[in-house]
Amino acid sequence: MASFNISAHKETTNDRLMRSLSLLKPNPPPGRWxxxxxxxxxxxxxxxxxxxxxxxxxSEYLAWIPFDRFTDVGMLVRGGFSVVWKGTVKPLDSRGWASYVPKQLPSWKRWWNNIAVEKRRFPLPEEVGYEPNYAYNHVPRTYALKEIEDFMLPELLYEQLTLQIHIASSGAMPQVIGLSQTNSGKYVMVMTYAVEGNLENTKLEIRSWDVVYQYAYWLAKSLCTIHKAGFTHGDLHPGNIVFYDECFAAIIDVGLGKCFEDANGKSFYGRIEYLPPEIFEEAPYTAASDIYSLGTLLWQMVTRVPPQSTAEKAINTRSDRLREEMIPGAPRIFEDIVRSCWNPDPAQRPEAQELVDRLYKKFNLKMPFSDVTNAFIAKRQAAHQQQQQSNSFNFTPSSLSRFHTLEELRGQINASTGNGEIPN
Incomplete structure (x- = not known):
């Protein structure tokens, strides 16, 4: 694989901020509610x-939320550069929570709009208001509270920008609601809360391919939203794949990796197991790099274990040059998608929109995992558990993203086991 000098391609934080601001429009509807x-x-x-x-x-996009409005505050997770809490808020207005509500239209116009919506011609007109008769409109809401420092501001902009530009058409991104400040003076970013956790800690049971397709569709949609806004994620791993309910998943921490990039361009931020192979060769991180990592996460969503080794080690030792062994019994479309995401050549990987289109009509494919699939999953989970309990390995990947220099990445590869596997 050819090498590139990524320092020539690096975009400064100020450049990214100015590019974001050039796309923002004042006083969007989300800001009003x-x-x-x-x-x-x-x-x-x-x-x-x-x-x-x-x-x-x-300020036109974000709310200020006094910290004393939050109750039942508790820590969710401590990451490499931040701590995420959760807290509950009650509505102040007697009518409940403000939100988008359908406009009051004449009956004939409502009838035509309903037909048009079904045919996807245009969305039903909405306005900001209250729906006091809606059963859940008065229920307290729980939010995720991510501690934010000055250097984390680009993440705030990235997520808010992708939300503002594409949320109306995709619905595939978590929302940044606003800012708050703890009693100790720490700033927190207030975001929608993923009730079902992330790919590493969720208790959701994924045992059928229709559920896999549903989650895969929303993850592809979420990544498509990011890419259409002109960004790459840069640090896709299981902790950034969150589940809001039993049918919706999304990608979080957009652009956070860029906040931590070394100025000289000779280090990479992320988790080594999920870095695409081109990163080990000093090639630039692109949207195609996100696609490679997404393929790994789709594989992990089924197996519920991390991949072994690293991408570079896998493509140089496996005869099929794939990141991992394919899941026996998987439907052809799932296998084709994962294979295409794992193409060693970034130029040959599909775009996120192509994945969305391929997954769109697969929600109703009712197909529980076969015995051969379940046996494979059980085998991989047992092997993973055994590796975790073993103390005979030189390298154990961290569950936290961090900096990796090229020398460090290659040194960790050399420290892997003789069969090319790095314990998880």
Whole structure:
């Protein structure tokens, strides 16, 4: 594989911020319902954005939420550079939570709109308001609270931008609601809460291919949203794949890896098992790199174990040059998708939109895992558990993303076991 000097391709943080701001439009609809749910008469959001050195234009998009509005605050996870909490908020208004509600239209127009929506011609007109008769409109809401430092601001912009540009058409991105500040002075980014956890800790039982296709569709849709906004994720791993319910999954922490990139371009941020093979050869990280990592995560969603070794080691030792062994009994379309994502040549991998199109009509494919598939999963899980319990290995990947220099990556590969496997 050819080598590239990625320092020539690096985009500075300021460049990314200016590119983001050039696409933002003031006072979008999400900002209106957020400010109705979290009133800020003193405009504290502008004060705190100024302290963070953040563009004031963001005040049109984000709510300021006093920390004392949160109850039942508890820690969810501690990452390499942040801590994520959760907290519950009750609505202040007697009518409940403000949200998008259908416009009151004449009956003939509602009838035509319903037909048009079914044919996907255009969305049903909506406006911001209250639906007091909606059963869940008065139920307290739980949010994820991610501690934010100044250098993490690009993540805030990245997620907010992708949300603003594409959320109306895709619905595939988690929402950034606003900012708050703890009693100790730490800033937190308030986001929608993934009730079912992430791919590493979820208790969801995925035992049929229709469920796999459903989650795979939303993950591809989420990644497509990111790419259409002009960004790459840069750090796809199981902790960034979250489940909001039994039918919806999404990708979080968009662009966080870019916040931590070494200025000289000679180090990479991420988890070594999920880095695509081109990164080991100093090639630039592109949208196709995200696709490779997505293929690995789709494989892990079925097997529920991390991949062995590294991508570079796998393509150089496996005769099929795939990241992992294919899952026996998998439907042809799933196997084809994973194989295409794992193409060693980034130029030959599919785009996210192609994956969305291929998965779109597979939701109703009712097909439980076969005995051969379940046997393979059980075998891989037993092997993974045995590896975790073993102390005879030189290298154990961390569940946290961190910096890796090229020398370090290659050194870890050399420290792998004789059969080319790095214990998980």
């Amino acid at each position: 957020r400010k109705m749910n979290f009133p800020d008469p003193d405009n504290n959001i502008q004060l705190h954005l100024n302290r963070l050195g953040a563009p004031q234009l963001l």
